[in-house]
Each structure stands twice: as C-alpha cells, then as structure tokens.
Amino acid sequence: MRILYLLFLGGGFSLMVANGFFGREFFGQRRRADLPPSVRQTPGAYRTFLHNNGFHGGK
Amino acid sequence: MSILASCPSCGAVLSFRPGTMVAVCTYCKALAARKDRDPELIGRVADLVETGSSLGLGASGTFAGRSFTLAGRVQLKHPLGGIWDEWYLALDDGRWGWLAEAQGRFYLTFTQDPHGALPAADSLQAGGLADLGPAGLWTVGEISEAAFHSAEGEIPWAVEPGATYRFADLSGRNGAFATLDYSEEPPLFFLGREIPLADLHIQGGTRKPAKVGVQNLNCPKCGGALALRAPDQTQRVGCPSCGSLLSTENGKLAFLKSLKQPHREVVIPLGTEGVLNGEKVICIGQLRRSCTVDGIAYPWTEYLLLDAQHGFKWLVESEGHWSLAVALPPGEVPQARDGQKNLSALGANWRRFQDVEAVVEGVWGEFYWTVELGERVQVAEFIAPPRSLTRERQGHKGGGEEVNWSLSTYLDPEAVWTAFKLKDAPPAPRGIASFQPNPHKVTLSKSALWVVGALGLLLALVMVESATHRNEELFKQRLDLYELAPGLRKEAAEAVRKGIPVRRPNAPGSPVAPAAETQEPVYFSGPIEIKNGRRNLAVTLSAPVNNSWIGLEGALVSETTGVAELFLLESSFYHGVDGGESWAEGGQASTVFLSAVPAGTYVLRLAPQWDGRFPPVGVIEVQLRQGVMRWLYPGLALLAILVVPLILVIQVAAFEGRRWQESMYGTAATASGGDD
DSSP states (O other), X not given: OHHHHHHHHHHXXXXXXXXXXXXXXXXXXXXXXXXXXXXXXXXXXXXXXXXXXXXXXXX | OOEEEEOTTTOOEEEEXXXXXXXXXXXXXXXXXXXXXXXXXXXXXXXXXXXXXXXXXXXXXXXXXXXXXXXXXXXXXXXXXXXXXXXXXXXXXXXXXEEEXXXXXXXEEEEEOOSSOOOOGGGOOTTSEEEOGGGOEEEEEEEEEEEEEEEEEEEXXXXXXXXXXXXXXXXXXXXXXXXXXXXXXXOEEEEEEEOXXXXXXXXXXXXXXXXXXXXXXXXXXXXXXXXXXXXXXXXXXXXXXXXXXXXXXXXXXXXXXXXXXXOOOOSSOTTOEEEEXXXXXXXXXXXXXXXXXXXXXXXXEEEEEEETTTEEEEEEEETTXXXXXXXXXXXXXXXXXXXXXXXXXXXXXXXXXXXXXEEEEEEEEXXXXXXXXXXXXXXXXXXXXXXXXXXXXXXXXTSOEEEEEEEEEEEOHHHHHHHHTXXXXXXXXXXXXXXXXXXXXXXXXXXXXXXXXXXXXXXXXXXXXXXXXXXXXXXXXXXEHHHHSHHHHHHXXXXXXXXXXXXXXXXXXXXOOTTTTSSSOXXXXXXXXXXXXXXXXXXXXXXXXXXXXXXXXXXXXXXXXXXXXXXXXXXXXXXXXXXXXXXXXXXXXXXXXXXXXXXXXXXXXXXXXXXXXXXXXXXXXXXXXXXXXXXXXXXXXXXXXXXXXXXXXXXXXXXHHHHHHTOTTSXXXXXXHHHX
16 A cells, blocks of 8 residues: 555656646646757748648547 | 440440441341430341452542541342442441442542532433533432341441332443432532542451452252352343343342343353453453344343452444443433533544434343343444443332443454454455444555655655746747748738738748748758757747647757757647637647757757648747746655545545445435435
8 A cells, every 4th residue: 555655646646746846737638749840940831731641630 | 536335136245436327236236226225226238249349348548638448338239130238338427428339439528518409310311411400510420219128237327127218320421420319308418539449448348358259159940060250249140051030149040030141152252361452351241132123123141240450341243343342320421411412521533323212132141230132222322433421321110210331342343363362264244344444544554654755756856847947948939930931021011912811921030041942941050059968849839820720840969969859740730600609719829749869059940830821820939948947747646645535535436435425424314415
C-alpha cells in the first residue's frame, strides 16, 4: 500500500510540476507537427504549405 | 490503656482495649464478650483458615501519621465459598480501623456517622447506584451475606459464632471504598479506600510466612498428581486427569463430584510459566465457557494466571484471538443501565457490543472461588478497540449478587506464544474479535502524516503557481467570417434575394485573408512574440452561437523552427424545452491548452469550420494567452493524495461493518429492527 501511495503521489505531483513549472499540457485535442525543411527554409512558405496541404488542427 | 481480665473458660489473661467488644482466648479459643464485671463466654471459635495473609496479630504500622497495632482479626465466609480476613487496627488515638483483605487487595475503612438515612438493603442492586446523600453516589459492587468463621485477638464489634451478616460493598472513583453493614439497625457505614499494603508501613507481628512454591497433592479420586500453585487461595480444583471437581479444606483435597466436560483443548498447559507484558505469571487454571446466541454456541477458553505481584489475571482465547483481562473496581466504571449503548469510563468512550449469558463447561486446574460446571453469569461487553470492558453479574445461592468489571486488552497471538515459549506458530485467528484493533485504522493513522505533508506541499505549489501565472494575453482578434471568405458575401446576398434567411453580420475591419482565391476561410495572424518558453498557452474561441456550432482548426507556427502546434476548438451551444423542462448544453466559448513552446516568433493560422453553406454567426473572437493557471493538475494531485487514504477509509469501514455484524447492538441489528 505504501508503494502504491508513493506511485500515486509521484504521479500526481509530477503532472502538477510539469504543468505549473514547465508548461506541459497532457490533455486536449492538439498535436505537434514539423513542417518539411523546404518549407521551413523559405520565409512565409508555411502559409501556402499549410493551406495547400490541408493542415487541419487536431485531426 | 488496656484492661486485663481472665478468660471465663480457662482463666488465661485476656486484654480489652478501649473499644474492644469481644476477645478471643489464645489458649482455649473461647470467645469472651466484655461486660461490666467479668467477661462473658459466648462460644468458641473454629481454627483459623490459612489464607496466606502476610499480616499477623500484634504487628504495628502507621496511617496518616498515626501509629496503630493489629489488635484482632475475623475470618468471614463468602457465599461462593471463599474466606477473607478482616483485620482491626487499634490506632493510638483510640479509633479503630477495619482492614479487609481479599485476593491480595486491601481496603481500609473507618466507621462513619451517616448524614441522613442509608438505603435499605433490598433497595440495592449489584451494579446499581447507592445514594448516600452527602457522601455521594456509589456503585454497588456486591450485596451479599457473610458468615462468621473464626477470629483471634480483640474485636471491636459483637461477633457471634455461626452468625451471618448482610452487607453491601460500594465502590467509588480512585479506589474509594465503602461498606454498609446491615447486621445492625440502622446499618453501619464504613468509609475508606483501597490501599497498598506498603502505605501502612506494617512491621512485626505474629504472621506466618506465606506458602511459597508448589504444594504437591494427589487427586483423592484417581490418585493423579496435582500441583497447587496458590494453595492458600484455592477453593476448587478440577483434576485434569480424571475430570473430578475437588474442594480444598485446610490444605487437603476432597472429592466433590465427577464432571462431564468437553475434550480439553488448551494450548497453555497447567503450570506453564511465562513473562507477559514484563510480568512473571504462571498458568494455574483452565476454564471453558460458552454463550449461545440464536441457537449457536460460541465457546472460548480462559486461562487463570497467577501473578505473584499483582494477583490473578485471565488470558482469554476465542477463535484464535487472545486477550488479557484484569479485574477493575466497580467504582471505576459508571453504572451501565440495561440497553445503554454507550459508556464513558477510564478516559474512553465504550460502545456496547453484546449481552450474553456465559456458562462454565469445563474446569481444569485450581480456582480461587467455588467454581461449578454450569455456573452462569450475565455478561455485558463494551468495547473500545483494542480494549473491552466486561461486566459480569452473578447471583449468589440464597440471595445476594455481585458485579465484577474486567478490563481486557487484545493481544497479538505471537505475543502469547513468545511469553509462554509455546511450540509451532499460533493458529491464524478466525473472523473478527469484538475488540480486535482495526488493522486498517493503524495504516490510516500512519498515512495521516503523509497526507498532511503532501497537502502542505500541494498548497505551497499552488501558491507559487498562482503567483507566477499571470494569464498574459498575447493575441486577441475578432474575425468576420464573411470577410475571411469573400465569396460568401455574394452568395449570401443572392440567397437573400431568393428569400432564404441568412444571418448577416455587420462589416468589421477586414483582416488578412491570404486564401481569398479559395472558398475556405483562413486567417493568419501577424507575428506573435513568445518570450517565456516555460508557460503553457491557452487559445479561446468565443462565438455567439445559438442552437448551432462553429469549429476552429488552428495552428501556432514557429517562424524560426517551422514547428506547428495544431489544435481544434469548437463553440457549440444548444438549448430548448423538452417535456415542459428547459435544457441547455455546451457553451459559447471554449478553450484549448497547448504545451509551452520555445521562446520565439509565432504565427496563428485559424480556419473556422461549420455545417452548411453559410456560417451560423458572422463574427468570432479568438484569444491567445500564456501562463494560465490550470486547476486540473492540482486537482489531480489532490486526488492522488487522497485516493489511498480513501481506500483505507473504505477498508476501515468494511472491517468495522464485519465487526458489528456480530453485535446485537450493531448497525445490522438496528437496521433489521427498523425493518420490523
């Protein structure tokens, strides 16, 4: 029971510290994506790229 | 100053102090009453029974600064067979004190003039209260009758051979003790307290050395060897070899009857020595008792332990559960009425568990009272785990009754095995004992420190977060959906001309619309500077939707790294009336939280989504904030802190539920009673 309690405490406080002090979020409809290097290397190209490639958030 | 006189029987010298009513001749055992002239012979006394008293006639001592002499002794016989000594202290100020000695305890009392009428004997009940007026309320420990057996020395009251005396022993708090003597009318009142013998500083006298060690005898029925460890106090012996019940008279055993007893199942043999709670004890008796509830017999075994320093104790075993019981003065426990469920005593609150009739089924070894097979006592048990208070009410033959309270403490079976060096391991206890400590409660208590510490840490973290999360607004923009998709404006105008109702927004300032050549409305923000890479982000969509919804696909794109945080938002609000009751669901604003991103310059790409050809609203508002306090995570931490204690609380409650299922005063019993 003690180990179980320590696991719970560790988990709960880890989530809180990660969110409060490092800005991490663990819930919600979101994801991170890397744009292709060619797009990244061309200023402003991401606008057209995102639009033309149907980058739809969260799906 | 004593007066000397001659014994009316043998002529030997008799001494009469002031206050002496009767003197016993040392030579001929004549009982001589003091008269104006010569003493009058009123009978002869029997030989004194060896009670193992450490006191002797002529001994001197001090009490409350006054010296005294032990001038006389009377032996009285209890209806249950025991004999106790009453010593008479002649104080140097002319007063007399009564020092009663029973089962190793001493009670010193003095005669008192009662302030008002004393209660009649018939109005008293063992275990009840006696109202002595200004002397207060007392607990009646026993109301019974004592028979004169023998005497020696000088007696300050008019004893008579063969006479009986009705009395009531009263007990008060902190060892207070009183006796009402109904041998005279009005009754005599003696007031005092239980006193350690050492407090009287008694020295000298003609006492005989107490018997030490074992008295080896043989059973008069089977010849089996019997070793008596408390021969001075033993009244009955159950022969473990043949099952005979024997009496002890003047150091000899006499056969009384053969007992039909159950098979002896004991784990501590007679004569086994052990050290229990740091005190040396020896097992001298084994008693099998049982009670019957709803037709089911519940037996248990009691081991009588002799503690040379503190008297008798009981070690009780039931279903593998063990406890140690010691006697309590009745005055230490307030009166418990029939059916009274709670009791406050000994600094604790006790809850009534059961009322049963206990019956003696087996007797092996030696006992300090005239125990019999079938002996019945009414037992009321109050519990405050790991202890229980037990009241035993026992009627006497020929009238009278007594109440005895005992305090039991639950023992770990391993402690018993260790104390008596028993072989093998103790059998696992079965079920839950009435006053077994709740093991989960101990665990819960231990976890309390963790809970308090974790709550303190949580509070500190929340305070720090509250101070550091400023909810900083990075971007806020109202978007006209018709401006984002210019083709919609024209189509909407067409639809109006055709009579199709379309919600038309006011024309706001036109934002950037790089995708004007397509029909999909997309908005790109200007550069957004994010300076802190360790704070979360929150995107909020607000739209005045009404029984409709609007979505927002978004991306927060880093202009330097090209990393895009993609998200989805939806503002959906529906309401109506169904079956006469109004309802609503969703809301006109929603927020999505994004993890912190590295400091740098970012652009928001926003693409509204909706059902149908035209948007349900003309304008939406989008806001981007950083460093937003999230109560979800402290909530999760709080849950993590409380989840195990909650589990323990459930376990504690489940254990208590199982315990009280066995009680006639438990919730189950109450519930079933309520159903009736």
